[in-house]
Amino acid sequence: MDAQIEPFISLQNVKKIYGSGTNQHLAVSDVTLDINAGELISIVGPSGCGKSTVLMILAGLISHEDGQVLIGNTDNPFDANRDIGMVFQQDLLLKWRTVIDNILLPAELLGLPVKESRERALDLINLVGLDGYEDKYPKQLSGGQRQRVSIARSLIHDPKLILMDEPFGALDALTREKMNLELLRIWEKSQKTILFVTHGISEAVLLGSRVAVLTAGPARMAANIPIELPYPRTLEMKTHEEFGKYCREIYDLLGMA
Amino acid sequence: MSQASTNPGISQEGSDVPTAPPPQNFVKKYSGPIAVQIACIALWQLISTTGGLPSYILPSPIETLATLADGSNDWFNNTMVTTVEIFGGFILAVIVGVAIALFFSWSTRLFTLFMPLLVALNMVPKVALGPIIIVWFSYGIFTNTLIAFAICFFPIVITTARGLREIEPELLYLSRTLKASKWQIFTKIQFPGSLPYLFSGMKVSAVLAVAGAIVGEFIGSERGLGYLMLQVQINLDTATMFMAVLMITLVGVILYGAVAFLEFILVKRGGQA
Numbered sequence: 001m002d003a004q005i006e007p008f009i010s011l012q013n014v015k016k017i018y019g020s021g022t023n024q025h026l027a028v029s030d031v032t033l034d035i036n037a038g039e040l041i042s043i044v045g046p047s048g049c050g051k052s053t054v055l056m057i058l059a060g061l062i063s064h065e066d067g068q069v070l071i072g073n074t075d076n077p078f079d080a081n082r083d084i085g086m087v088f089q090q091d092l093l094l095k096w097r098t099v100i101d102n103i104l105l106p107a108e109l110l111g112l113p114v115k116e117s118r119e120r121a122l123d124l125i126n127l128v129g130l131d132g133y134e135d136k137y138p139k140q141l142s143g144g145q146r147q148r149v150s151i152a153r154s155l156i157h158d159p160k161l162i163l164m165d166e167p168f169g170a171l172d173a174l175t176r177e178k179m180n181l182e183l184l185r186i187w188e189k190s191q192k193t194i195l196f197v198t199h200g201i202s203e204a205v206l207l208g209s210r211v212a213v214l215t216a217g218p219a220r221m222a223a224n225i226p227i228e229l230p231y232p233r234t235l236e237m238k239t240h241e242e243f244g245k246y247c248r249e250i251y252d253l254l255g256m257a
Numbered sequence: 258m259s260q261a262s263t264n265p266g267i268s269q270e271g272s273d274v275p276t277a278p279p280p281q282n283f284v285k286k287y288s289g290p291i292a293v294q295i296a297c298i299a300l301w302q303l304i305s306t307t308g309g310l311p312s313y314i315l316p317s318p319i320e321t322l323a324t325l326a327d328g329s330n331d332w333f334n335n336t337m338v339t340t341v342e343i344f345g346g347f348i349l350a351v352i353v354g355v356a357i358a359l360f361f362s363w364s365t366r367l368f369t370l371f372m373p374l375l376v377a378l379n380m381v382p383k384v385a386l387g388p389i390i391i392v393w394f395s396y397g398i399f400t401n402t403l404i405a406f407a408i409c410f411f412p413i414v415i416t417t418a419r420g421l422r423e424i425e426p427e428l429l430y431l432s433r434t435l436k437a438s439k440w441q442i443f444t445k446i447q448f449p450g451s452l453p454y455l456f457s458g459m460k461v462s463a464v465l466a467v468a469g470a471i472v473g474e475f476i477g478s479e480r481g482l483g484y485l486m487l488q489v490q491i492n493l494d495t496a497t498m499f500m501a502v503l504m505i506t507l508v509g510v511i512l513y514g515a516v517a518f519l520e521f522i523l524v525k526r527g528g529q530a
Contacts, residue, residue, distance in 0.1 A: 061433060081435075086430065086431050088430075092425055095450075096452075096524070
């Protein structure tokens with residue numbers, strides 16, 4: 001990590017308390033993390049450890065009590081009103097809209113020009129590998145395909161930051177691995193900064209240029225591990241000794257080894 | 258897309274799975290039920306002519322249809338009156354029910370204050386309110402419309418209010434990161450999402466509206482199919498009563514069919530379950 005690069009996202013000692021008075025719940029106690037533009041960072045931790053809370057703070061959906069959250073730098077100014085794309089565990093596709101109309105929803109909400117958005121949506125359908133599916137309805141798609149649509153939807157307004165909250169958590173194991181490779185390909189092509197929250201340790205290692213490890217509630221940064229496996233990554237890398245070493249390190253940090 | 262192959266609903270290039278069922282299936286699907294219904298009518302004709310029952314107990318289908326020719330029954334006007342009551346009460350219930358459901362969806366406080374009241378009122382047998390409504394508004398088409406309205410209003414407001422609240426919180430988060438306005442969220446996500454609920458309420462209400470209007474006519478009226486039934490009952494003119502029931506059913510089927518057709522256009526054709 002070159003110290004001279006100005007980070008795109010800077011979290012400094014971020015703290016979050018839910019509730020008030022005597023009924024307080026400390027969800028995030030101390031998270032510090034710098035992320036460069038164009039990086040794909042995995043955030044891994046046990047269920048309910050506050051990973052999602054960190055994403056929500058970054059998305060501007062909830063406030064934080066303490067510390068500092070900065071997004072954007074001189075080269076990449078950040079507009080909180082339109083520079084966030086989100087993907088959740090549920091695909092959240094609207095049943096009554098076709099694939100392309102689902103992808104266009106953020107463009108409609110932002111009032112982007114219709115013709116350009118449509119062309120962009122078709123490009124994105126191609127990017128996520130769903131050529132020819134633009135007029136299908138969600139119920140005609142498989143789980144993996146639906147999540148591809150939801151990734152395309154998160155990209156339609158060309159946001160600088162994509163926040164993903166366990167996007168492949170509901171998929172079967174094989175589809176999930178396939179989607180990991182797809183995401184790596186989409187990330188390389190789109191050059192977006194991606195924060196990928198997961199509780200799958202090997203998924204976190206396979207995807208991230210770094211893995212931020214959070215320990216159980218309240219969320220606390222246990223480590224920030226650079227993954228020095230070359231891109232493009234392949235599933236075959238999962239069998240490498242190095243890959244296993246990273247996984248073991250994370251299991252150790254989570255007290256599971 | 259190899260995942261697609263696990264989903265039989267999708268036609269793929271190079272796939273020989275037909276996308277639409279062949280036309281014989283349509284005939285196969287409906288010829289059975291239609292045959293059963295025709296057989297029932299034939300059985301009715303058979304029993305009424307050979308069963309030794311007097312026609313004031315069981316008139317035959319032919320005798321029943323023959324009453325249509327009797328001008329003193331004034332079929333056209335009586336049917337129109339009942340139709341106006343049924344459709345009027347139903348449409349009024351849709352308008353008022355959806356409007357109240359909208360207020361509920363905009364204010365959680367209104368919802369928590371008034372929804373329990375509505376659920377409690379829904380438990381009141383609306384038919385029992387008929388005599389009271391007649392005391393308040395005297396008898397006539399308007400009163401019977403109100404009784405139809407009272408009986409079919411609740412299913413619509415309750416299902417629609419539920420449908421408008423059925424929105425995934427994550428979808429709201431997503432909209433909020435895009436700074437979507439309340440109106441945008443309502444028109445693009447909430448309202449279309451509530452349509453299947455609205456239609457299920459409307460289908461229940463369409464059946465209830467018919468009952469409401471007829472009960473109103475039984476309690477007090479001077480026109481309509483329910484009124485006609487009471488008039489001919491005095492003469493034991495059972496065939497005309499049968500015919501009136503058929504006409505009432507026909508009006509109900511037309512209303513239900515219109516709702517189901519709208520549902521097909523707005524909901525089912527567009528991929529919603």
